[in-house]
Amino acid sequence: MGPSERLGRSLSLLLVLFTSCGGRGGPIGHPTEPDELVLRLETGGGLVPLELGLTELPGFSIYGDGTAIVAPSPDPKEPFPELAVLRFTRAGVRSLLSAAEEAGLMEDRRFEVPDLYDATTTTFTLVAEGERHVTAVYALGYPGTEGGSDEERLARAELLALAERLRDPAAWLPGQVDEAGPYRFPALRVYVLPGPESMDPGYRPEGLAWPLPEPPASFGRPAEAPGVRCGVVEGRVLTDLLPRLEGTDQATVWEWRDEPYRLAFRPLLPDESGC
Numbered sequence: 001m002g003p004s005e006r007l008g009r010s011l012s013l014l015l016v017l018f019t020s021c022g023g024r025g026g027p028i029g030h031p032t033e034p035d036e037l038v039l040r041l042e043t044g045g046g047l048v049p050l051e052l053g054l055t056e057l058p059g060f061s062i063y064g065d066g067t068a069i070v071a072p073s074p075d076p077k078e079p080f081p082e083l084a085v086l087r088f089t090r091a092g093v094r095s096l097l098s099a100a101e102e103a104g105l106m107e108d109r110r111f112e113v114p115d116l117y118d119a120t121t122t123t124f125t126l127v128a129e130g131e132r133h134v135t136a137v138y139a140l141g142y143p144g145t146e147g148g149s150d151e152e153r154l155a156r157a158e159l160l161a162l163a164e165r166l167r168d169p170a171a172w173l174p175g176q177v178d179e180a181g182p183y184r185f186p187a188l189r190v191y192v193l194p195g196p197e198s199m200d201p202g203y204r205p206e207g208l209a210w211p212l213p214e215p216p217a218s219f220g221r222p223a224e225a226p227g228v229r230c231g232v233v234e235g236r237v238l239t240d241l242l243p244r245l246e247g248t249d250q251a252t253v254w255e256w257r258d259e260p261y262r263l264a265f266r267p268l269l270p271d272e273s274g275c
Contacts, residue, residue: 028097029129031064035270038062038093039100039126041166043140046120050225051250051264054191057081060166061269066093068169069183069269079245079252080265083183086169092176096169100126103162104135104155111137111156113145122163135159185267187234188241189275192216194227195253195260207253207260211244213237216256220275230275232268 030038042058052074062068066088072081088096100106105126113119119139126133139145141160146153165172170179190212212219212233220231233241245265253260 027094028101030093030097031127034063034065034067036064037125037127037271038064039096039105039124041122041124041163043120043122047118050228051191051193051262054223054225054228054230055080055189055264055266057083057266058269060169061271062088062093062096063270066090067180067270068177070169074250076250079248079250079263080188080267083185083267085180085183087178087180088169088173089176089178092169092173095173095176097128099162099165100124100128103158105133105162107135108133109135109155111140111152113139113142116142116145119145122159124159124162183267185269186238187232187268187273188238189230189232189266189268190220191223191264191266192219192229192231193262193264195262196251207255208244208248210254210256210261211241211263216259216261223275232274 039060039062040058041060042056044053044056048056055074057071057074058069059071060068068086068088070084070086072084074081103124105124106128116139119142122137122140124135124137126135137156137159140156140163146156170177195207210216214220214231216229220229222228223230250262250264252262254263255261
């Protein structure tokens with residue numbers, strides 16, 4: 001056997017060993033705890049009301065134990081959307097990670113669209129092989145935003161296909177995903193906003209009694225948005241608050257000492273805390 005043949009066989013053996021030890025041909029390593037994020041899809045930005053921008057929820061989040069939380073589109077007639085829980089089998093998690101790798105999520109990327117304003121940005125966050133990668137795509141799926149180069153067009157098409165699959169994982173991966181009922185969130189992020197303004201200075205909207213233990217001025221802490229405060233309720237306070245939100249919506253007015261306020265609510269996911 002000549003030197004070149006021995007070298008070729010050695011390289012082939014190294015490739016087999018690398019693959020069997022979890023290289024690109026083997027399982028993709030990922031977090032395993034129930035509060036550790038593995039993959040998230042979220043869409044944000046664009047021209048939206050302040051309260052909607054503050055309370056946007058990821059459309060899809062899956063955690064280390066295979067639990068996924070899916071959020072529907074917000075309904076202004078509800079104080080916050082009801083989130084659904086899905087359970088991925090181990091095979092389902094492997095299928096999901098393989099699709100994420102094929103869509104290029106194992107690296108950080110950003111796709112822009114020059115001269116297009118006020119569109120949304122779709123963000124994929126993947127935690128795998130000990131690293132966290134973010135892919136942000138502006139105006140994903142908007143007509144005329146397929147990209148300039150062949151490479152970008154292909155990348156956008158792959159990301160759009162993955163985003164559509166994540167909107168209905170059970171249909172995409174039959175037998176690997178089960179529905180497990182609504183998500184029982186342990187904490188609720190609450191934003192206090194100024195009350196609605198009226199063109200008639202003599203008009204005062206009739207509001208419901210203030211539902212929180214703390215008054216508006218001392219609840220939580222100032223948020224980034226001017227005039228807005230943010231705090232988190234949990235435990236007994238959350239248990240007492242939820243029944244009072246039944247029948248309310250995002251436009252409900254709440255009164256504290258005859259002053260009107262609005263409240264915006266956002267359930268916290270397993271990997272989230274605070275404001």
